[in-house]
Amino acid sequence: MNDDLHQSPAAQEGMRVLEKRVTVSRRAFLKGSGLTAAGVTTLSVGGLMLPARDALAAELTHLGAAIGKTLLVMARDIFPHDKIADRYYMQAIEPYDAKAAEDPALAKLIRDGVAQLDAMAKASFNTPYADVGTETQRLSLLYAIEHGAFFQKIKGDMVTGFYNNKAVWPLFGEEGSSWEKGGYINRGFDDIDWLPKA
Amino acid sequence: MSKTFSKDDNSVVVIIGSGAGGGTLADELTRQGVDVVILEAGKHHTQEDFENDEWAMFAKISWLDKRISAGGWHHTETYPNLPAWIVKGVGGSTMHWSGLALRFMAHEFKTRSTYGHVPGANVLDWPISYDELAPYYEIAERKMGVAGTKASGLPPMPPNNHYRVIEHGARKIGYKDIVRPVASNTRPHDGRPACQQIGYCMQGCKIGAKWSTLYSEIPRAMKTGHAELRPQSMVLRIEHDKSGKATGVLYADKDGNQHLQKARVVCVAGNSIESPRLLLNSASSLFPNGLANSSGQVGRNYMNHTTAAALTINPGPVYMYRGFDIAAVVSDEVPNNPDRGFLGGYHLEGLALHLPFAAAFMKPGGWGREVSSALEKFDHMSCVWVCGEDLAQEENSITLHPTERDQHGLPIPIVTKTDHTNDAAMRRHGLAQWRKLSEAVGATRVIDMPPYPASHNMGTNRMSEKARDGVVNKWGQTHDIKNLFVSDGSQFTSSGAANPTLTIVALAIRQAEYIAGAMKRREL
Ligand SMILES: Cc1cc2nc3c(=O)[nH]c(=O)nc-3n(C[C@H](O)[C@H](O)[C@H](O)COP(=O)(O)OP(=O)(O)OC[C@H]3O[C@@H](n4cnc5c(N)ncnc54)[C@H](O)[C@@H]3O)c2cc1C
Ligand code: SF4
Numbered sequence: 001m002n003d004d005l006h007q008s009p010a011a012q013e014g015m016r017v018l019e020k021r022v023t024v025s026r027r028a029f030l031k032g033s034g035l036t037a038a039g040v041t042t043l044s045v046g047g048l049m050l051p052a053r054d055a056l057a058a059e060l061t062h063l064g065a066a067i068g069k070t071l072l073v074m075a076r077d078i079f080p081h082d083k084i085a086d087r088y089y090m091q092a093i094e095p096y097d098a099k100a101a102e103d104p105a106l107a108k109l110i111r112d113g114v115a116q117l118d119a120m121a122k123a124s125f126n127t128p129y130a131d132v133g134t135e136t137q138r139l140s141l142l143y144a145i146e147h148g149a150f151f152q153k154i155k156g157d158m159v160t161g162f163y164n165n166k167a168v169w170p171l172f173g174e175e176g177s178s179w180e181k182g183g184y185i186n187r188g189f190d191d192i193d194w195l196p197k198a
Numbered sequence: 199m200s201k202t203f204s205k206d207d208n209s210v211v212v213i214i215g216s217g218a219g220g221g222t223l224a225d226e227l228t229r230q231g232v233d234v235v236i237l238e239a240g241k242h243h244t245q246e247d248f249e250n251d252e253w254a255m256f257a258k259i260s261w262l263d264k265r266i267s268a269g270g271w272h273h274t275e276t277y278p279n280l281p282a283w284i285v286k287g288v289g290g291s292t293m294h295w296s297g298l299a300l301r302f303m304a305h306e307f308k309t310r311s312t313y314g315h316v317p318g319a320n321v322l323d324w325p326i327s328y329d330e331l332a333p334y335y336e337i338a339e340r341k342m343g344v345a346g347t348k349a350s351g352l353p354p355m356p357p358n359n360h361y362r363v364i365e366h367g368a369r370k371i372g373y374k375d376i377v378r379p380v381a382s383n384t385r386p387h388d389g390r391p392a393c394q395q396i397g398y399c400m401q402g403c404k405i406g407a408k409w410s411t412l413y414s415e416i417p418r419a420m421k422t423g424h425a426e427l428r429p430q431s432m433v434l435r436i437e438h439d440k441s442g443k444a445t446g447v448l449y450a451d452k453d454g455n456q457h458l459q460k461a462r463v464v465c466v467a468g469n470s471i472e473s474p475r476l477l478l479n480s481a482s483s484l485f486p487n488g489l490a491n492s493s494g495q496v497g498r499n500y501m502n503h504t505t506a507a508a509l510t511i512n513p514g515p516v517y518m519y520r521g522f523d524i525a526a527v528v529s530d531e532v533p534n535n536p537d538r539g540f541l542g543g544y545h546l547e548g549l550a551l552h553l554p555f556a557a558a559f560m561k562p563g564g565w566g567r568e569v570s571s572a573l574e575k576f577d578h579m580s581c582v583w584v585c586g587e588d589l590a591q592e593e594n595s596i597t598l599h600p601t602e603r604d605q606h607g608l609p610i611p612i613v614t615k616t617d618h619t620n621d622a623a624m625r626r627h628g629l630a631q632w633r634k635l636s637e638a639v640g641a642t643r644v645i646d647m648p649p650y651p652a653s654h655n656m657g658t659n660r661m662s663e664k665a666r667d668g669v670v671n672k673w674g675q676t677h678d679i680k681n682l683f684v685s686d687g688s689q690f691t692s693s694g695a696a697n698p699t700l701t702i703v704a705l706a707i708r709q710a711e712y713i714a715g716a717m718k719r720r721e722l
Contacts, residue, residue: 017515018577079570139566146565155565163557163573164253173517173577174553177250179404183394184358189521192359194514195366195639 016188018173056090060097063110066128068093070114071154073130077138078155079162081171088168092161113150117141200420200427203235208460210235211713212447213467214433214476217290218702219686220467221411221419222341226710228424232717235426235459236416237449239468240287242429245413248402252554255401259293261286263604265471269594270616272648276562281613282502283651284469288429289412291469291653292699293402296549297380297409298524299344300696301335304328305534306542306587309692312534313541319589319618320499324691325663325672334704342381342409342703343388353384358395358521363512363580363639364548365526370638371631375529381409381700382522388414395521397550431457434606435480436464436489436682444489444682450606463681463713463722467706470500470655470688474596475611477659477669490676493666496659497597499590500613501693502652504544504621506584506629509551509560510636511575511643518550518580525550525580531631532695540623543695544586546632551581560647572645580636584628585654588693589618596658615652654698656690673712674705681722685709 057068068090075089100107114129120141121129132138145151162168169176178184203210211227213220216238224234240259249255260283267273267281285291305312307324315321339349346354355378357365365376382393382403393407406413419425430452437445437458446460466473474497478488488496518525525548532543551559553576561569594616598609617625633644662668665677674689676682685706687698694701716722 015515020577078565079573080567081570081574155563159558160253160554164554169553172553172573173515174519175517178398179250179394179396183396184520185393185395187520188517189358189395189397190356190362192362192514192516195362 014193015191018170018175020171020173053086056086059090059094062097062101063107067110067114068097069130070117070128071096071110073138074117074142074154075158075162077135077142078158080135084168084171088165088171089162091165091167092158095161109150109153113145113148113154116150117145120144201233201423201425203233203426205457205459208446209233209462210460211463211465212237212459212461213465213685214447215239215290215467215469215472215686216288216411216416216427217285217467217469217686218292218295218411218699219706220465221289221292221415222703222706223465223467223685223710224419224425225411225415226707227714228419228422230710230714231424232714233424234419235428235461236419237431237433237447237459238288238290238427238429239432239472240285240429242288242427243293243402243412245402245404245406248404250396250398250401250404252398252401252552255294259285259287259402264602264610266599266610266612267615268612269614273615273651276648277651280651281615282471282655283653284471284655287412288416288427289410292410293412294400294653295410295699296400296523297382298527298547298697299339299342299379299381299700300377300527300545302328302331302694302696302701303532306692306694306696307331309542309587316541316589316620318591319620320592321589322660322662322667322691325661331701331704331708334708335700337707338700338703339379341414341707342700343383343390344379344381344700345384346379350387352387354378355380355382355384355393355522358525359516360518360521360525360548360550360580363516364528364582364635367635367639368526368528368546371634373528373530373635375532377527377529378524380522380524383407390414393522397519397521397523398552399523432606433468433476434608436466436476437480438482438484438489438679440484442484442679444679454606463683463717465683465685465713466659467685469686470658471596471611471613473684473686473688474658475598475608478596478598479608485678490659490669490678490682492678493662493668495662495668498592498595499657499660500594500596500615500655501588501590501657501690502615503654503693503695504584504586504588504617504624505649505652506625507549507559507647507650508582508629508632509556509572509645509647510580510582510632510641511572511645512578512580512636513640513642515577516580517577518548519552523550524548528635531628538627540620540627541589542587542620542624544584544624544628545695546628546635547583547585547697549581549583556581559650560645562648572643575643582632583650584625584632585695585697586621586624586628587695589620590657590660590692591616591618654687654693656687656693656698659684659688660691661689662691674709675712683709683713
C-alpha cells in the first residue's frame with residue numbers, strides 16, 4: 001500500500017508508453033486529500049500507514065470513522081491493487097457519507113452490513129474486520145457474505161466508483177478523453193514496436 | 199429549411215425512429231420528393247453533447263426504460279433489466295455504433311436451403327437474394343463512406359496498434375481474410391472531416407468522422423424542405439380504419455401530451471424490441487393479436503447474434519483504445535462449414551474498450567484478484583468480440599408484460615432468449631480460436647467474457663415469401679396492411695454473421711425506392 005504506484009516503465013524505444021504512476025505534486029496531493037498537518041508527518045513512512053488510513057476514514061463524518069475504515073479495507077479486498085493508495089479507494093467510498101445522510105435505508109444497509117461483518121470477524125479472529133491480519137482471513141469472511149445485499153451494493157458501486165474515477169485511470173495506462181488533444185493520429189495510435197516483423 | 203406539417207395532413211409518410219433504418223429512409227424518401235414526418239422518442243443531441251467518457255455517454259443516450267431479460271441466456275443474471283444496448287435519441291444507435299460495415303454472404307440469405315431443416319430452430323430463406331441487394335450495398339457503402347471499399351473510394355483505415363496485434367496473431371495461425379470496412383472517413387467526405395483516431399467512436403464521434411444518421415441523413419432530409427423531425431415524440435400506437443388501413447399514429451410529446459399524426463404510409467423503425475412492441479401494443483378489435491400479426495410471428499424469432507468476448511493480456515503494451523475502435527476483423531470463419539460442429543459462421547472482431555467498460559464487462563459480478571490482476575494489465579490488453587449467426591427460434595421473443603407499465607402506461611417488453619445448441623458450439627469455437635490467435639502473439643492470459651447487452655437486435659418482424667411465415671414481404675411491407683412498413687433490423691429473416699447496420703441501410707434505400715414508386719403509381 002505504497003503512496004503511489006511505482007512500476008518500472010515499460011519504456012521501449014519508439015512506443016509512447018505511460019508510466020502508470022501519479023504525477024501530481026506532493027503539495028497538490030496533500031491539499032486535495034484533505035489531510036491535516038498532523039497526518040502529514042506520518043505519511044512518508046510506509047510502515048506507519050495506519051494513522052493515515054484512520055485520517056482518511058475519519059472523513060466519513062456521518063457514518064463515522066470506524067465504518068469508513070471497514071468500507072475502505074473491504075473496498076481494497078474487493079478490487080485489490082497493492083500499488084494504489086488508500087485515498088483512491090476512499091474516493092469511491094466517500095459518497096456514501098452524504099447519501100447515507102439522506103437515505104435511511106442505505107444508512108441501515110451499511111451500518112448493519114458492517115456490524116455483521118465485524119461480528120463475524122470478532123467471532124473468528126477476535127478483532128473487527130478492518131484489523132483482521134491477513135487478506136486470506138478477511139476473504140474467508142467476505143465469501144460468507146458475498147451474495148448478500150450489503151456486499152453486492154458495495155461491490156457493484158465500486159465497479160464505477162473506483163474504475164470510473166478519472167484520477168485512477170493513469171495508474172492503469174488509460175489516457176481518457178482525447179478529442180481535445182487531437183486524438184491519437186499524431187500521438188501513437190500506430191506506434192507498437194514489439195511485434196516481430198511480419 | 200425544416201418544414202412543419204399539420205397533424206391532419208394525411209399525405210405524409212410517418213417514420214417512427216431516426217436511427218440506421220428510419221434516418222436512411224427519411225433521406226431517401228425526401229430526396230425523391232416525398233414528404234415525411236419523423237417521430238423520434240429520444241432527444242436531439244448534437245456533437246457538443248458528446249463526451250469521451252463511456253459511462254457518461256451511456257447514461258446520456260441509452261434507452262434506459264425498463265425491459266426484462268428472460269429465458270436461458272446469461273443476461274437474466276448479468277443484465278436483468280438491460281437485455282439490449284440501444285440508443286434513444288435522434289440518430290438512434292448510429293450514435294453509439296462502432297462503425298463496422300460488413301455485407302452478408304450470399305448463403306446467409308438462403309439459410310433454410312443451405313442448412314436444411316434445423317431441429318429446434320425456425321430457419322427460413324429471405325425472400326430476396328444477395329444479388330438483389332448487392333446494388334444497394336454499393337449505394338450504402340458510398341453513402342456511409344465505408345473506408346476501403348470500391349464503392350466509397352475512401353482509402354482503408356490505417357492500422358492502429360490493436361489492429362496490428364490481432365492481425366499478427368491471425369496470420370500466424372493461418373487466417374487470411376482479415377478486413378476492416380469501417381464507416382468512418384479516411385479523408386474528408388460528405389461534408390464531414392477525416393478520422394483523427396480519437397478512439398471513443400462508441401461514445402459518439404466528437405468530430406463526426408464516423409457515419410451517423412444524426413449528422414448525415416437527418417440534416418440532409420431536413421434541407422430538402424420535405425421533412426419534419428419531432429424529437430421526444432414517443433409513438434404509443436398505430437391507428438387504422440375499418441378497412442384495416444393504417445391512418446396515423448398516436449404519440450406522446452415530452453410533456454406527456456398525446457397527439458394524433460395522420461399518415462398516408464407508416465414506417466416502423468424503432469429497432470427490434472420497440473418495433474414489435476409497438477405493433478403488439480396497437481392491437482384492436484379488428485387485429486386482436488396486434489397489427490400485421492396474422493402469422494403470429496410479430497415479436498418472434500428474436501436474434502441478437504451469437505456473441506462472446508474476451509480480453510487478452512499481451513506480452514507488450516497495446517493501448518487498444520488509441521485510434522478507431524474496430525481493429526482487425528477476421529472473416530475466415532464466416533463460410534458455412536458444418537465440420538466445425540455448427541451451422542453458419544462468425545467473425546472475430548477486434549473491438550477496443552476503455553478501462554471503465556473493461557472493468558464492468560470483463561466479469562460482471564466478479565471481484566477479487568482474479569479481476570484486479572487482469573485490469574492492472576489494461577494497457578497490454580487486446581479485446582475481441584465474436585459475432586456469429588444466431589438461428590431464429592420462435593420462442594426467442596419480445597412479449598408484453600402482463601402487469602408492469604412504463605411512464606406512458608404501456609406494458610414493458612420482456613426479451614426472452616435461449617441459446618440453440620448451435621449457438622453454444624459456435625461460441626466455444628470462436629473463443630478457442632481467439633485463444634489460439636492470442637497465444638500466437640505470446641499472450642500470458644486470456645479472459646473469456648460473457649456476452650454484452652445485445653447491441654444487434656434482429657428478426658422480430660421478419661421478411662418472408664409467404665404471409666404465414668413472417669410479418670413483411672421483400673419490400674418490408676407488412677403482409678397484412680399495405681401501407682404499413684417495417685424499416686429496421688427487425689425485418690431480418692436470418693442474422694448472418696455480419697453486423698447488421700450496412701444491411702439495414704441497404705434495405706432502407708431499396709424500400710424508399712419502392713415506397714416512392716408505389717406512391718407515384720397510387721398503389722399506396
Ligand atoms: C455500442 C454499439 C456498437 C455497435 N456497433 C455496430 C457496428 O460496428 N456495426 C453494425 O453494423 N452495427 C453496430 N451496432 C448496431 C447498430 O447500431 C444497430 O444495428 C442499428 O443502429 C439499428 O438500426 P435501427 O434503425 O434498427 O434502430 P436504431 O438505430 O436503434 O434506431 C431506433 C430509433 O427509434 C427510436 N424509437 C424506438 N421506439 C420508438 C417509438 N415508439 N416512438 C418513437 N421513436 C422510437 C429510438 O429512440 C431510436 O432512436 C452497434 C450498436 C451499439 C449499441
Ligand atoms: S477514431 Fe475516428 S471515428 Fe472514432 S471517434 Fe475518433 S475520429 Fe471519430
